[in-house]
Amino acid sequence: MGGGVGDGEVLFETKRAKGRIWYKLYFCSVLAGLCMIWVYRAIQIPGGGGGGRWWAWIGIFGAELWFSLYWILTQAVRWNPTYRYTFKERLSQRYQDKLPNVDIFVCTADPVIEPPIMVINTVLSVMAYQYPVEKLSVYLSDDSGSELTFYALLEASRFAKAWLPFCKKFKVEPRSPAAYFEETLASPRERAEAVDWLATKSLYEEMENRIDVAAKLGRVPADQHKQHKGFSQWNSAITPRDHQAIVEILIDGRDEKPLDDEEFVLPTLVYMAREKRPFHHHNFKAGAMNSLLRVSSEISNGAIILNVDCDMYSNNSETERCTINITKNDIYGNSLRLMTEVDFHGLDGVGGPLYTGSGCFHRRECLMGKEYDANSKAQLELIRKNLEANTSILEEKAKHLITCSYESNTEWGKEMGLKYGSPVEDVITGLSIQCRGWKSIYFNPSRIGFLGVAPVTLAQTLVQHKRWSEGDLQIFFSKYCPFIFGHGKIKLGLKMAYTMYCLWSPCSLPTLYHVVILPMALRHGISLYPNINSIWFMPFAYVIAATKLYSLSESLWAGYTLKGWWNEQRMWLFKRLASYPFAVVDTFLKLLGVNKSAFVVTAKVADKEVSKRYEQEIMEFGSHSLMFTILATIAMLNVICLVSGVKRMVWEGEFGSLDSLLVQLVVCGTVVLVNIPVYEAMFLRSGGGRIPNSITFTSIALAILAYAVPMRQTGSASLVFPWHQTEKTHKALLE
Ligand SMILES: O=c1ccn([C@@H]2O[C@H](COP(=O)(O)OP(=O)(O)O[C@H]3O[C@H](CO)[C@@H](O)[C@H](O)[C@H]3O)[C@@H](O)[C@H]2O)c(=O)[nH]1
Ligand SMILES: [Mn+2]
Numbered sequence: 001m002g003g004g005v006g007d008g009e010v011l012f013e014t015k016r017a018k019g020r021i022w023y024k025l026y027f028c029s030v031l032a033g034l035c036m037i038w039v040y041r042a043i044q045i046p047g048g049g050g051g052g053r054w055w056a057w058i059g060i061f062g063a064e065l066w067f068s069l070y071w072i073l074t075q076a077v078r079w080n081p082t083y084r085y086t087f088k089e090r091l092s093q094r095y096q097d098k099l100p101n102v103d104i105f106v107c108t109a110d111p112v113i114e115p116p117i118m119v120i121n122t123v124l125s126v127m128a129y130q131y132p133v134e135k136l137s138v139y140l141s142d143d144s145g146s147e148l149t150f151y152a153l154l155e156a157s158r159f160a161k162a163w164l165p166f167c168k169k170f171k172v173e174p175r176s177p178a179a180y181f182e183e184t185l186a187s188p189r190e191r192a193e194a195v196d197w198l199a200t201k202s203l204y205e206e207m208e209n210r211i212d213v214a215a216k217l218g219r220v221p222a223d224q225h226k227q228h229k230g231f232s233q234w235n236s237a238i239t240p241r242d243h244q245a246i247v248e249i250l251i252d253g254r255d256e257k258p259l260d261d262e263e264f265v266l267p268t269l270v271y272m273a274r275e276k277r278p279f280h281h282h283n284f285k286a287g288a289m290n291s292l293l294r295v296s297s298e299i300s301n302g303a304i305i306l307n308v309d310c311d312m313y314s315n316n317s318e319t320e321r322c323t324i325n326i327t328k329n330d331i332y333g334n335s336l337r338l339m340t341e342v343d344f345h346g347l348d349g350v351g352g353p354l355y356t357g358s359g360c361f362h363r364r365e366c367l368m369g370k371e372y373d374a375n376s377k378a379q380l381e382l383i384r385k386n387l388e389a390n391t392s393i394l395e396e397k398a399k400h401l402i403t404c405s406y407e408s409n410t411e412w413g414k415e416m417g418l419k420y421g422s423p424v425e426d427v428i429t430g431l432s433i434q435c436r437g438w439k440s441i442y443f444n445p446s447r448i449g450f451l452g453v454a455p456v457t458l459a460q461t462l463v464q465h466k467r468w469s470e471g472d473l474q475i476f477f478s479k480y481c482p483f484i485f486g487h488g489k490i491k492l493g494l495k496m497a498y499t500m501y502c503l504w505s506p507c508s509l510p511t512l513y514h515v516v517i518l519p520m521a522l523r524h525g526i527s528l529y530p531n532i533n534s535i536w537f538m539p540f541a542y543v544i545a546a547t548k549l550y551s552l553s554e555s556l557w558a559g560y561t562l563k564g565w566w567n568e569q570r571m572w573l574f575k576r577l578a579s580y581p582f583a584v585v586d587t588f589l590k591l592l593g594v595n596k597s598a599f600v601v602t603a604k605v606a607d608k609e610v611s612k613r614y615e616q617e618i619m620e621f622g623s624h625s626l627m628f629t630i631l632a633t634i635a636m637l638n639v640i641c642l643v644s645g646v647k648r649m650v651w652e653g654e655f656g657s658l659d660s661l662l663v664q665l666v667v668c669g670t671v672v673l674v675n676i677p678v679y680e681a682m683f684l685r686s687g688g689g690r691i692p693n694s695i696t697f698t699s700i701a702l703a704i705l706a707y708a709v710p711m712r713q714t715g716s717a718s719l720v721f722p723w724h725q726t727e728k729t730h731k732a733l734l735e
Contacts (some may be wrong), residue, residue: 127269369417372436619677
């Protein structure tokens with residue numbers, strides 16, 4: 001058990017999970033089962049003359065080896081779960097007026113898919129933290145350089161004068177006004193609060209209305225232009241990809257004047273848009289974060305930095321991640337519960353969780369690339385620069401730090417700040433911070449710290465996972481490969497855990513193999529598993545049953561419903577079939593220098609119909625994505641092979657008994673059950689969100705082709721054929 005640093009009582013307590021003996025028994029027994037499977041596969045390889053069966057056997061052996069080794073990696077985050085409990089009162093007692101300055105960075109990139117009203121709700125929620133206001137500064141980075149977003153932030157700076165005192169007076173939670181007023185639809189019971197509640201609510205609604213009108217018009221009303229000098233920065237030539245640097249300090253915390261309604265000072269609030277030019281690569285969110293680091297160092301220079309995405313409002317005003325719009329059974333598995341409830345606690349036990357973008361706190365020094373030095377005392381107070389300079393001088397100084405040329409020939413993006421070149425800038429930066437000796441810890445309060453917006457369609461979810469898994473795989477093939485880069489710097493468990501994430505996307509290959517070859521073999525009566533009466537059947541049955549039962553209990557423990565677990569299994573499969581293969585292909589194209597990295601910003605709004613279906617947990621297909629063609633083809637292939645296999649076995653009495661094909665039947669049957677929403681979307685549903693007919697026809701044709709491929713007679717050549725299909729599909733998607 002350990003705790004916080006320094007004198008007196010500890011600031012937090014660390015507890016390790018108990019009862020691990022059962023887990024370790026489970027681990028050893030599954031490992032033994034896997035070893036038996038390998039032995040079986042190795043000694044029972046069919047003779048080469050058997051043609052198709054030989055190839056199929058070797059392939060499945062490879063796939064099982066991969067899954068076994070990957071399973072071992074996933075145990076790293078289950079070995080030693082660690083939990084942290086904080087003592088907040090002690091913190092304020094001990095430090096009182098010596099609390100560090102905190103700079104909060106909010107990033108936004110596009111006023112259409114990230115509506116300004118959502119962005120400022122996030123801003124307002126972090127401005128209202130229960131933390132000494134004069135020590136808090138909030139920065140909004142707007143990568144689109146949008147006048148609309150600037151206008152919304154200006155409105156927010158005015159509304160904050162009412163919102164912050166209201167939050168403090170009534171200890172409001174959550175502190176995002178939109179979320180709060182939605183939660184308290186009826187006015188609060190106590191009368192004193194009711195008056196303020198009504199007044200604040202109507203202020204909010206008026207502001208929301210003004211912002212919505214401007215958003216619909218696509219421009220800021222002329223009368224507003226006169227009200228702030230900042231608008232002079234915009235002219236008709238400005239586009240999201242082409243604009244100069246803009247820094248506007250909307251509230252300067254050093255001023256005596258901007259008192260809010262209850263005579264409180266407001267936190268510093270800054271709007272920033274770094275310079276963007278069409279021929280200058282802007283490095284996505286990492287570039288925005290590095291600009292924020294420099295601009296904030298001139299203005300407030302806080303020692304502690306919190307970064308949140310523009311959709312992730314603070315849900316808990318005392319702690320300084322999670323998703324808001326998750327339906328009961330989490331149809332797309334976007335709550336990431338297993339990550340937040342299992343993985344991250346496990347990571348905390350082996351050296352600390354990853355940096356996952358939104359909702360993470362860092363010391364400025366560690367983001368700036370400094371090595372951890374055990375001898376120098378943690379610096380919680382950084383010197384504040386430019387104390388005398390007035391606001392406009394500060395703004396000018398800051399603008400020079402975020403021009404396109406500022407970073408050339410510097411270490412920014414390499415050894416300083418967030419790293420460039422990766423679609424998961426957060427993970428790779430976090431890894432290098434840990435390798436420099438810094439530790440991270442995971443705090444998961446009972447009232448969730450942040451709530452963000454999850455994708456509400458299948459396509460968006462798959463695209464997001466493609467970006468993540470692609471970024472992670474690139475790390476594996478770069479000099480940051482956890483086992484090489486982390487050698488001698490981080491614990492084995494942490495290296496394994498990073499590798500587990502890095503190797504998400506290659507898991508697509510063995511998975512594809514299973515769901516294509518097993519049904520085909522079943523249809524031809526080719527057995528790839530031991531007979532039920534054989535002793536070798538035991539390890540297969542045990543490993544499958546034990547790991548599934550474990551996964552079920554883990555998910556229920558993490559807060560999933562039974563149906564939620566089932567949905568999670570489906571998404572597990574869908575990601576491996578339709579998202580990860582593209583990540584693998586794109587990673588190789590990038591390694592070959594054919595492709596450049598991209599960052600597809602996740603949409604945060606959906607039209608009414610789509611949202612309605614999401615709330616009813618009806619899967620959204622709708623678009624002509626190649627991802628869906630793959631899913632539909634595999635669903636079709638499995639169902640026709642299952643039907644034909646069962647028919648020939650049961651009615652026509654071919655292939656001898658069922659005993660030797662039982663495992664394949666179970667696997668194939670499970671794939672069919674998991675795919676029920678796909679069949680529904682192809683054949684049963686009407687209205688929006690169903691699978692387009694063209695995809696249905698293509699997938700049936702492809703499935704019949706694969707079905708018709710002979711596997712027994714001539715062997716090898718025929719088995720290669722279905723893979724050509726998938727390759728073609730990949731190419732088509734890339735075009
Ligand atoms: O050029 C860009 C692109 C994105 N963003 C911002 O980055 C954030 C994350 O983008 P989003 O599309 O919402 O991606 P998610 O997959 O939801 O984000 C997760 O994964 C990202 C890495 O892939 C991390 O950067 C994020 O912090 C993490 O929450 C948003 O606030 C964007 O506005 C920028 O500022 N500039
Ligand atoms: Mn997001």
